[in-house]
Amino acid sequence: MVRMKVEIDQGVIECDIQYGNRKKLSIHMDAIGLITVKAPKNLSEEIIINAIKQNGQWIQGRLDEISKLQETPQKRAYEDHGKFLYLGKEYSLHELIKTRDLEEEELKKNLKKFYITSCTKIIGERIKIYQQQLGVKPKAVEIVESDSQWGSCNSSKKITFNYRLAMAPMDVIDYVIVHELCHLIHMNHDRSFWRRVGSIVPDYKKKQEYLARFGHYMTL
Structure with missing residues:
Protein backbone atom coordinates (compact mmCIF):
# COMPACT_ATOMS: atom_id res chain seq x y z
CA MET A 1 0.00 0.00 0.00
CA GLN A 70 -20.62 16.61 8.05
CA GLU A 71 -21.52 20.29 8.41
CA THR A 72 -22.59 21.47 11.85
CA PRO A 73 -26.37 21.63 12.24
CA GLN A 74 -28.36 24.49 13.76
CA LYS A 75 -27.73 25.53 17.35
CA ARG A 76 -29.07 23.13 19.97
CA ALA A 77 -31.90 24.08 22.30
CA TYR A 78 -30.59 23.81 25.87
CA GLU A 79 -33.92 23.42 27.61
CA ASP A 80 -35.78 20.55 29.28
CA HIS A 81 -37.21 19.18 26.04
CA GLY A 82 -34.24 19.94 23.78
CA LYS A 83 -33.28 16.79 21.86
CA PHE A 84 -29.87 15.10 22.10
CA LEU A 85 -28.58 11.74 20.90
CA TYR A 86 -27.42 9.02 23.27
CA LEU A 87 -26.51 5.52 22.01
CA GLY A 88 -28.29 6.23 18.73
CA LYS A 89 -31.59 7.42 20.19
CA GLU A 90 -32.99 10.89 20.84
CA TYR A 91 -33.61 11.95 24.43
CA SER A 92 -34.89 15.14 25.98
CA LEU A 93 -32.15 17.00 27.81
CA HIS A 94 -33.79 16.47 31.21
CA GLU A 95 -33.64 12.68 30.62
CA LEU A 96 -29.84 12.81 30.40
CA ILE A 97 -28.87 15.40 33.03
CA LYS A 98 -30.43 17.56 35.72
CA THR A 99 -31.72 20.80 34.21
CA ARG A 100 -33.56 22.59 36.99
CA ASP A 101 -32.43 26.19 37.68
CA LEU A 102 -29.38 25.91 35.40
CA GLU A 103 -28.30 28.37 32.70
CA GLU A 104 -27.34 27.30 29.18
CA GLU A 105 -23.58 27.33 29.75
CA GLU A 106 -23.91 25.15 32.85
CA LEU A 107 -26.23 22.78 31.02
CA LYS A 108 -23.81 22.47 28.11
CA LYS A 109 -20.90 21.88 30.49
CA ASN A 110 -22.79 19.20 32.42
CA LEU A 111 -24.01 17.49 29.24
CA LYS A 112 -20.45 17.30 27.94
CA LYS A 113 -19.37 15.73 31.25
CA PHE A 114 -22.20 13.21 30.88
CA TYR A 115 -21.01 12.17 27.41
CA ILE A 116 -17.35 11.97 28.47
CA THR A 117 -18.21 9.84 31.51
CA SER A 118 -20.54 7.61 29.48
CA CYS A 119 -18.05 7.19 26.64
CA THR A 120 -15.25 6.36 29.09
CA LYS A 121 -17.39 3.65 30.69
CA ILE A 122 -18.64 2.22 27.37
CA ILE A 123 -15.21 2.15 25.73
CA GLY A 124 -13.66 0.65 28.85
CA GLU A 125 -16.15 -2.22 28.82
CA ARG A 126 -16.36 -2.87 25.08
CA ILE A 127 -12.66 -2.61 24.25
CA LYS A 128 -11.87 -5.56 26.54
CA ILE A 129 -14.08 -7.79 24.40
CA TYR A 130 -12.34 -6.93 21.15
CA GLN A 131 -8.83 -6.86 22.60
CA GLN A 132 -9.34 -10.51 23.48
CA GLN A 133 -10.76 -11.39 20.05
CA LEU A 134 -7.93 -9.64 18.20
CA GLY A 135 -5.15 -10.62 20.60
CA VAL A 136 -3.92 -7.04 21.02
CA LYS A 137 -3.68 -4.48 23.79
CA PRO A 138 -3.05 -0.73 23.43
CA LYS A 139 -0.52 0.93 25.73
CA ALA A 140 -3.03 3.66 26.57
CA VAL A 141 -6.64 4.57 25.85
CA GLU A 142 -7.91 8.14 26.12
CA ILE A 143 -11.25 9.86 25.58
CA VAL A 144 -10.76 13.18 23.79
CA GLU A 145 -12.60 16.00 22.04
CA SER A 146 -12.19 16.15 18.26
CA ASP A 147 -13.94 17.83 15.35
CA SER A 148 -12.42 15.56 12.73
CA GLN A 149 -11.83 12.02 14.06
CA TRP A 150 -13.91 9.39 15.81
CA GLY A 151 -10.79 7.55 16.85
CA SER A 152 -7.06 7.36 16.24
CA CYS A 153 -4.10 5.08 16.90
CA ASN A 154 -0.50 6.29 16.86
CA SER A 155 2.82 4.47 16.46
CA SER A 156 3.21 4.36 20.25
CA LYS A 157 0.07 2.18 20.40
CA LYS A 158 -1.95 4.87 22.12
CA ILE A 159 -5.61 4.88 21.07
CA THR A 160 -7.96 7.84 21.44
CA PHE A 161 -11.73 7.97 21.05
CA ASN A 162 -13.97 10.98 20.51
CA TYR A 163 -16.34 11.45 23.46
CA ARG A 164 -19.15 12.14 20.97
CA LEU A 165 -19.16 8.42 20.15
CA ALA A 166 -21.48 8.05 23.14
CA MET A 167 -24.15 9.54 20.86
CA ALA A 168 -23.81 6.68 18.34
CA PRO A 169 -25.51 3.25 18.44
CA MET A 170 -23.53 0.60 20.29
CA ASP A 171 -22.74 -1.37 17.12
CA VAL A 172 -21.21 1.76 15.57
CA ILE A 173 -19.12 2.34 18.70
CA ASP A 174 -17.97 -1.26 18.45
CA TYR A 175 -16.90 -0.69 14.84
CA VAL A 176 -14.75 2.31 15.78
CA ILE A 177 -13.17 0.33 18.62
CA VAL A 178 -12.37 -2.58 16.29
CA HIS A 179 -11.07 -0.18 13.63
CA GLU A 180 -8.56 1.39 16.00
CA LEU A 181 -7.52 -1.90 17.58
CA CYS A 182 -6.81 -3.30 14.11
CA HIS A 183 -4.33 -0.47 13.62
CA LEU A 184 -2.22 -2.13 16.30
CA ILE A 185 -1.77 -4.90 13.73
CA HIS A 186 -1.86 -2.91 10.47
CA MET A 187 -1.06 0.81 10.67
CA ASN A 188 -2.23 1.48 7.10
CA HIS A 189 -5.67 1.04 5.55
CA ASP A 190 -4.46 -1.76 3.30
CA ARG A 191 -6.32 -4.87 2.22
CA SER A 192 -5.10 -6.85 5.23
CA PHE A 193 -6.37 -4.15 7.57
CA TRP A 194 -9.90 -4.14 6.14
CA ARG A 195 -9.95 -7.93 6.03
CA ARG A 196 -9.15 -7.99 9.76
CA VAL A 197 -11.80 -5.38 10.52
CA GLY A 198 -14.31 -7.34 8.45
CA SER A 199 -13.56 -10.54 10.34
CA ILE A 200 -15.00 -8.91 13.47
CA VAL A 201 -17.46 -6.42 11.94
CA PRO A 202 -18.60 -7.88 8.57
CA ASP A 203 -20.91 -4.93 7.83
CA TYR A 204 -18.35 -2.25 8.73
CA LYS A 205 -19.26 -0.26 5.61
CA LYS A 206 -22.74 0.31 7.03
CA LYS A 207 -21.16 1.68 10.20
CA GLN A 208 -19.05 4.05 8.10
CA GLU A 209 -22.16 5.18 6.27
CA TYR A 210 -23.92 5.88 9.55
CA LEU A 211 -21.08 8.11 10.74
CA ALA A 212 -20.93 9.87 7.38
CA ARG A 213 -24.70 10.51 7.29
CA PHE A 214 -25.42 11.26 10.93
CA GLY A 215 -22.08 12.37 12.36
CA HIS A 216 -23.01 16.03 11.98
CA TYR A 217 -26.00 15.48 14.32
CA MET A 218 -23.70 14.07 17.00
CA THR A 219 -22.77 17.46 18.42
CA LEU A 220 -23.45 19.68 21.41
Whole structure:
Protein backbone atom coordinates (compact mmCIF):
# COMPACT_ATOMS: atom_id res chain seq x y z
CA MET A 1 0.00 0.00 0.00
CA VAL A 2 1.40 3.39 -1.04
CA ARG A 3 0.09 6.81 -0.01
CA MET A 4 -0.07 9.36 -2.82
CA LYS A 5 -1.00 13.04 -3.15
CA VAL A 6 -2.13 14.28 -6.57
CA GLU A 7 -2.70 17.93 -7.44
CA ILE A 8 -5.81 18.72 -9.50
CA ASP A 9 -7.49 21.98 -10.47
CA GLN A 10 -9.80 21.84 -7.44
CA GLY A 11 -7.03 21.08 -4.91
CA VAL A 12 -5.08 18.03 -3.73
CA ILE A 13 -6.38 14.46 -3.68
CA GLU A 14 -4.91 12.02 -1.15
CA CYS A 15 -5.33 8.33 -1.83
CA ASP A 16 -3.96 4.88 -1.08
CA ILE A 17 -2.54 2.89 -4.00
CA GLN A 18 -3.16 -0.84 -3.72
CA TYR A 19 -1.22 -3.02 -6.17
CA GLY A 20 -2.38 -6.52 -6.99
CA ASN A 21 -3.03 -9.22 -9.59
CA ARG A 22 -5.54 -7.33 -11.72
CA LYS A 23 -5.77 -6.20 -15.33
CA LYS A 24 -7.41 -2.80 -14.93
CA LEU A 25 -7.07 0.19 -12.64
CA SER A 26 -10.10 1.19 -10.55
CA ILE A 27 -10.80 4.02 -8.12
CA HIS A 28 -12.94 3.51 -5.00
CA MET A 29 -14.19 5.91 -2.33
CA ASP A 30 -15.84 4.82 0.92
CA ALA A 31 -18.56 6.59 2.90
CA ILE A 32 -16.12 8.78 4.83
CA GLY A 33 -14.07 9.87 1.81
CA LEU A 34 -11.14 7.44 1.98
CA ILE A 35 -9.91 6.94 -1.60
CA THR A 36 -8.28 3.69 -2.73
CA VAL A 37 -6.81 3.16 -6.19
CA LYS A 38 -6.52 -0.54 -7.08
CA ALA A 39 -3.86 -0.98 -9.75
CA PRO A 40 -2.10 -3.81 -11.60
CA LYS A 41 1.34 -4.74 -10.39
CA ASN A 42 4.17 -2.68 -11.94
CA LEU A 43 1.76 -0.07 -13.35
CA SER A 44 3.68 3.20 -13.68
CA GLU A 45 3.05 6.05 -11.25
CA GLU A 46 2.46 8.36 -14.22
CA ILE A 47 -0.50 6.31 -15.47
CA ILE A 48 -1.98 6.21 -11.98
CA ILE A 49 -1.64 9.98 -11.54
CA ASN A 50 -3.25 10.61 -14.94
CA ALA A 51 -6.17 8.33 -14.04
CA ILE A 52 -6.72 10.21 -10.80
CA LYS A 53 -6.59 13.56 -12.61
CA GLN A 54 -9.06 12.37 -15.25
CA ASN A 55 -11.48 11.45 -12.47
CA GLY A 56 -10.62 14.52 -10.41
CA GLN A 57 -13.93 16.27 -10.95
CA TRP A 58 -15.93 13.21 -9.87
CA ILE A 59 -13.68 12.62 -6.84
CA GLN A 60 -13.88 16.23 -5.68
CA GLY A 61 -17.64 16.23 -6.18
CA ARG A 62 -18.06 13.20 -3.94
CA LEU A 63 -15.72 14.68 -1.32
CA ASP A 64 -17.80 17.87 -1.34
CA GLU A 65 -20.98 15.85 -0.81
CA ILE A 66 -19.43 14.05 2.15
CA SER A 67 -18.21 17.36 3.57
CA LYS A 68 -21.74 18.82 3.39
CA LEU A 69 -23.10 15.83 5.29
CA GLN A 70 -20.62 16.61 8.05
CA GLU A 71 -21.52 20.29 8.41
CA THR A 72 -22.59 21.47 11.85
CA PRO A 73 -26.37 21.63 12.24
CA GLN A 74 -28.36 24.49 13.76
CA LYS A 75 -27.73 25.53 17.35
CA ARG A 76 -29.07 23.13 19.97
CA ALA A 77 -31.90 24.08 22.30
CA TYR A 78 -30.59 23.81 25.87
CA GLU A 79 -33.92 23.42 27.61
CA ASP A 80 -35.78 20.55 29.28
CA HIS A 81 -37.21 19.18 26.04
CA GLY A 82 -34.24 19.94 23.78
CA LYS A 83 -33.28 16.79 21.86
CA PHE A 84 -29.87 15.10 22.10
CA LEU A 85 -28.58 11.74 20.90
CA TYR A 86 -27.42 9.02 23.27
CA LEU A 87 -26.51 5.52 22.01
CA GLY A 88 -28.29 6.23 18.73
CA LYS A 89 -31.59 7.42 20.19
CA GLU A 90 -32.99 10.89 20.84
CA TYR A 91 -33.61 11.95 24.43
CA SER A 92 -34.89 15.14 25.98
CA LEU A 93 -32.15 17.00 27.81
CA HIS A 94 -33.79 16.47 31.21
CA GLU A 95 -33.64 12.68 30.62
CA LEU A 96 -29.84 12.81 30.40
CA ILE A 97 -28.87 15.40 33.03
CA LYS A 98 -30.43 17.56 35.72
CA THR A 99 -31.72 20.80 34.21
CA ARG A 100 -33.56 22.59 36.99
CA ASP A 101 -32.43 26.19 37.68
CA LEU A 102 -29.38 25.91 35.40
CA GLU A 103 -28.30 28.37 32.70
CA GLU A 104 -27.34 27.30 29.18
CA GLU A 105 -23.58 27.33 29.75
CA GLU A 106 -23.91 25.15 32.85
CA LEU A 107 -26.23 22.78 31.02
CA LYS A 108 -23.81 22.47 28.11
CA LYS A 109 -20.90 21.88 30.49
CA ASN A 110 -22.79 19.20 32.42
CA LEU A 111 -24.01 17.49 29.24
CA LYS A 112 -20.45 17.30 27.94
CA LYS A 113 -19.37 15.73 31.25
CA PHE A 114 -22.20 13.21 30.88
CA TYR A 115 -21.01 12.17 27.41
CA ILE A 116 -17.35 11.97 28.47
CA THR A 117 -18.21 9.84 31.51
CA SER A 118 -20.54 7.61 29.48
CA CYS A 119 -18.05 7.19 26.64
CA THR A 120 -15.25 6.36 29.09
CA LYS A 121 -17.39 3.65 30.69
CA ILE A 122 -18.64 2.22 27.37
CA ILE A 123 -15.21 2.15 25.73
CA GLY A 124 -13.66 0.65 28.85
CA GLU A 125 -16.15 -2.22 28.82
CA ARG A 126 -16.36 -2.87 25.08
CA ILE A 127 -12.66 -2.61 24.25
CA LYS A 128 -11.87 -5.56 26.54
CA ILE A 129 -14.08 -7.79 24.40
CA TYR A 130 -12.34 -6.93 21.15
CA GLN A 131 -8.83 -6.86 22.60
CA GLN A 132 -9.34 -10.51 23.48
CA GLN A 133 -10.76 -11.39 20.05
CA LEU A 134 -7.93 -9.64 18.20
CA GLY A 135 -5.15 -10.62 20.60
CA VAL A 136 -3.92 -7.04 21.02
CA LYS A 137 -3.68 -4.48 23.79
CA PRO A 138 -3.05 -0.73 23.43
CA LYS A 139 -0.52 0.93 25.73
CA ALA A 140 -3.03 3.66 26.57
CA VAL A 141 -6.64 4.57 25.85
CA GLU A 142 -7.91 8.14 26.12
CA ILE A 143 -11.25 9.86 25.58
CA VAL A 144 -10.76 13.18 23.79
CA GLU A 145 -12.60 16.00 22.04
CA SER A 146 -12.19 16.15 18.26
CA ASP A 147 -13.94 17.83 15.35
CA SER A 148 -12.42 15.56 12.73
CA GLN A 149 -11.83 12.02 14.06
CA TRP A 150 -13.91 9.39 15.81
CA GLY A 151 -10.79 7.55 16.85
CA SER A 152 -7.06 7.36 16.24
CA CYS A 153 -4.10 5.08 16.90
CA ASN A 154 -0.50 6.29 16.86
CA SER A 155 2.82 4.47 16.46
CA SER A 156 3.21 4.36 20.25
CA LYS A 157 0.07 2.18 20.40
CA LYS A 158 -1.95 4.87 22.12
CA ILE A 159 -5.61 4.88 21.07
CA THR A 160 -7.96 7.84 21.44
CA PHE A 161 -11.73 7.97 21.05
CA ASN A 162 -13.97 10.98 20.51
CA TYR A 163 -16.34 11.45 23.46
CA ARG A 164 -19.15 12.14 20.97
CA LEU A 165 -19.16 8.42 20.15
CA ALA A 166 -21.48 8.05 23.14
CA MET A 167 -24.15 9.54 20.86
CA ALA A 168 -23.81 6.68 18.34
CA PRO A 169 -25.51 3.25 18.44
CA MET A 170 -23.53 0.60 20.29
CA ASP A 171 -22.74 -1.37 17.12
CA VAL A 172 -21.21 1.76 15.57
CA ILE A 173 -19.12 2.34 18.70
CA ASP A 174 -17.97 -1.26 18.45
CA TYR A 175 -16.90 -0.69 14.84
CA VAL A 176 -14.75 2.31 15.78
CA ILE A 177 -13.17 0.33 18.62
CA VAL A 178 -12.37 -2.58 16.29
CA HIS A 179 -11.07 -0.18 13.63
CA GLU A 180 -8.56 1.39 16.00
CA LEU A 181 -7.52 -1.90 17.58
CA CYS A 182 -6.81 -3.30 14.11
CA HIS A 183 -4.33 -0.47 13.62
CA LEU A 184 -2.22 -2.13 16.30
CA ILE A 185 -1.77 -4.90 13.73
CA HIS A 186 -1.86 -2.91 10.47
CA MET A 187 -1.06 0.81 10.67
CA ASN A 188 -2.23 1.48 7.10
CA HIS A 189 -5.67 1.04 5.55
CA ASP A 190 -4.46 -1.76 3.30
CA ARG A 191 -6.32 -4.87 2.22
CA SER A 192 -5.10 -6.85 5.23
CA PHE A 193 -6.37 -4.15 7.57
CA TRP A 194 -9.90 -4.14 6.14
CA ARG A 195 -9.95 -7.93 6.03
CA ARG A 196 -9.15 -7.99 9.76
CA VAL A 197 -11.80 -5.38 10.52
CA GLY A 198 -14.31 -7.34 8.45
CA SER A 199 -13.56 -10.54 10.34
CA ILE A 200 -15.00 -8.91 13.47
CA VAL A 201 -17.46 -6.42 11.94
CA PRO A 202 -18.60 -7.88 8.57
CA ASP A 203 -20.91 -4.93 7.83
CA TYR A 204 -18.35 -2.25 8.73
CA LYS A 205 -19.26 -0.26 5.61
CA LYS A 206 -22.74 0.31 7.03
CA LYS A 207 -21.16 1.68 10.20
CA GLN A 208 -19.05 4.05 8.10
CA GLU A 209 -22.16 5.18 6.27
CA TYR A 210 -23.92 5.88 9.55
CA LEU A 211 -21.08 8.11 10.74
CA ALA A 212 -20.93 9.87 7.38
CA ARG A 213 -24.70 10.51 7.29
CA PHE A 214 -25.42 11.26 10.93
CA GLY A 215 -22.08 12.37 12.36
CA HIS A 216 -23.01 16.03 11.98
CA TYR A 217 -26.00 15.48 14.32
CA MET A 218 -23.70 14.07 17.00
CA THR A 219 -22.77 17.46 18.42
CA LEU A 220 -23.45 19.68 21.41
